[in-house]
Amino acid sequence: MKSKEKLIEQAYRLAYKYEAEMGSCPQCVLAAIKETLDMGDEATIKAADALAGRAALSTRGTCGALVGGMLAIGSIVGREYVDFKEGKKKRRVFKYAKKLCDKFLDEYGSPTCQGVQKKIFGRSFDLLDPKEYEEFEKAGAHVDKCPSVSGNVAR
Secondary structure (H helix, E strand, O other): OOOHHHHHHHHHHHHHHHHHHOOOHHHHHHHHHHHHHOOOOHHHHHHHHHHOOOOOOOOOOEOHHHHHHHHHHHHHHOOOHHHHHOOOOOOHHHHHHHHHHHHHHHHHOOOEHHHHHHHHHOOOOOOOOHHHHHHHHHOOHHHHHHHHHHHHHHO
C-alpha cells in the first residue's frame, strides 16, 4: 500500500502529464484518479471530454479541471442511481466537493475557466477562435499552465 503522500503526488504527476500531452482537463483529472486510486470508470472519462475548456471550449463556466475533480468525488461518494430513483437524499458528496471548490478558489480566485486563465496567464483566451487558441498555446497552455491546474485538482 502506497502512502497517502505518494498517492497524492502520483495523481498530480499523472494529471499534469496527461494535460501536457493530450489536453482535456476534466479527462486528465479523472484518468489520474482512476489510475491512482482505481476509482471511476471509462464512461465518465469519455463523457467528461465535452467539458474541456468548460463546456466545449467556451471557457464560460466552471473550469473543466475543477469539474473533473467534482466528478471524481461524485464517483466515489455520490448518490447511487438506486438511491436517486428512490428519492433518497444523500448529501455526503457536497462536503467533499465543497472542500475541493474552496481550495480551488483560494488558489485561483475564480471557479471559471476564464477566471483561472486570467490568474495564470494574465488574460483569458477564446479557445474556439483559432488565432486565440494559437496564442493560448504559445503562452504555455500545455507546457506548464493548464497542466499545473489539472495536477492541483487531482492532488
